[in-house]
Amino acid sequence: MKLRRTSAVAIATVAALGLAACGSDGGDGAAAGGNKVKVGIKFDQPGLGLKTGATYSGFDVDVANFIAAELKLEVEFVEAVSAQRETLLKTGQVKYIVGTYSITDKRKADVSFAGPYFIAGQDLLVRADDTSITGKDTLNGKNLCSVKGSTSAQKIKDEVPGVNLQEYNTYSLCVDALKSGAVDALTTDDTILAGYAAQDANKGQLKVVGNTFSTENYGVGVKKDDTEFCNQVVTALKKFIDSGKWEESVKKWLGPANYTPGAGNPPTPTCQSA
Structure with missing residues (x-):
């Protein structure tokens, strides 16, 4: 990378x-x-x-x-x-x-x-056709992406020990991994996720779960x-x-x-x- x-x-x-x-x-x-x-x-x-x-x-x-x-x-x-x-x-x-x-x-x-x-609040970004992830309690065994040094990554480590967390340097790399199927979800603030979901290149492909679980x-x-x-x-x-x-x-x-x-x-x- x-x-x-x-x-x-x-x-x-x-x-x-x-x-x-x-x-x-x-x-x-x-x-x-x-x-x-x-x-x-x-x-x-x-x-x-x-x-x-x-x-x-x-x-x-x-x-x-x-x-x-x-x-x-x-x-x-x-x-x-x-x-x-x-x-x-x-x-x-x-x-x-x-x-x-x-x-x-x-x-x-x-x-x-x-x-x-x-x-803001921490949430999840998933592929548009994924119905298996509805919140942090459904992340067990899933491949989840977040960014090194972020509070989002630390919260997941602390609260969902069964998730396979992969930490990248930037959110855009996480989005690429999500679209390719290398990971199942991206977690960070809902503001950031909404921005990616609204991009022309991602419209119809990604969605924000809409179930925040923190205050940022x-x-x-x-x-x-x-x-x-x-x-x-x-x-x-x-x-x-x-x-x-x-x-x-x-x-x-x-x-x-x-x-x-x-x-x-x-x-x-x-x-x-x-």
């Missing part, structure tokens, strides 16, 4: 947010020549964080761009693979991460979070104990929510999959650290 290179291949300046360059409309723009920072996002999550050529699109991209615009930052997007997120922040390789990053006590020991800005609080990851910056991000997130841009972005990117945000949305973000 070929690993994806964690590197930026294009610079998306907030001045150009417009937001055609990034394929997003999540911010009001900021003056060029501001502070340049690297920001971690996902490159392979349709509807959330997707890189297509030099274009970035999705709800998380809108969030990342809005924060940058509010703080007058010039951003360069970097791929933040799940298993590498804490390292990217601890070593200063990125200023912040917006990439379906669930807030957990374990992670708060290493990084701080501004959030939650969205509340998405936060913006920042360097641990950088309280000043964390509070600045919280202020930006509150404005994103209160201005109506949160709702607009959710409808734009997740609405086509008939996805409706669950209870508690939109949430009230705070700065969180262990």
Whole structure:
């Protein structure tokens, strides 16, 4: 399996947010020549964080761009693979991460979070003709795919010991394995699964089971104990929510999959650290 290179291949300046360059409309723009920072996002999550050529699109991209615009930052997007997120922040390789990053006590020991800005739930993606998998209690003996370093993988390990868990580096590899029959299901947040199910290449082939079994609080990851910056991000997130841009972005990117945000949305973000 070929690993994806964690590197930026294009610079998306907030001045150009417009937001055609990034394929997003999540911010009001900021003056060029501001502070340049690297920001971690996902490159392979349709509807959330997707890189297509030099274009970035999705709800998380809108969030990342809005924060940058509010703080007058010039951003360069970097791929933040799940298993590498804490390292990217601890070593200063990125200023912040917006990439379906669930807030957990374990992670708060290493990084701080501004959030939650969205509340999701763990679910299952299966082939459209599969009627044998209806929830996590039907996974015994099944081949299940998830991503290394994700909370979804850890929950399955803890709660369904009879499942054959296969951990890949990206969700797109899991989707490929599911379509080919190499695995029986993919587990992660329902937002991510809905994005894949709605892709043109997957329509009619995959379906979300629709039986969530966790609560995932998405936060913006920042360097641990950088309280000043964390509070600045919280202020930006509150404005994103209160201005109506949160709702607009959710409808734009997740609405086509008939996805409706669950209870508690939109949430009230705070700065969180262990």
